Amino acid sequence: MSNLEVLITERLNEEPAIFKGCSLSELTWMTFGAVAIWLPICLIVAALIGSVTMGFGFGGIMVVFSVIVMSLTFRRLKTNRPHGYYQLAAHLWLARHRLIKSPFVIRSGVWDLGRT
DSSP states (O other), rough: OOHHTOOGGGGGGSSSBBBBBBBBHHHHHHHHHHHHHHHHHHHHHHHHHTTTHHHHHHHHHHHHHHHHHHHHHHHHHHOOOTTTHHHHHHHHHHHHTTTSSOSSSSOSSOOOOOOO
């Protein structure tokens, strides 16, 4: 059995880790978040200095640095947790703050059948 046969996508149970323990979807969200934060900040600072082009360059450097730091931090947080734990935790956090609707029952309390 060759190494190529081991990585057939039909046989994987979860997304493979491709960079510092993070999957492609996790890295994609980290990159979008870093771009959304760093690019406007760097462009505003560069415009104040007078060189907008340098803002793009410095913004790109900060995005790469942020993704590396976030992936190392996320790898440490994911240790000894089941697959998909943080995606579920983030989904429930958004539901508790009423930003999205949750398909799960997140209410605690006394339940009754509603019959008298």
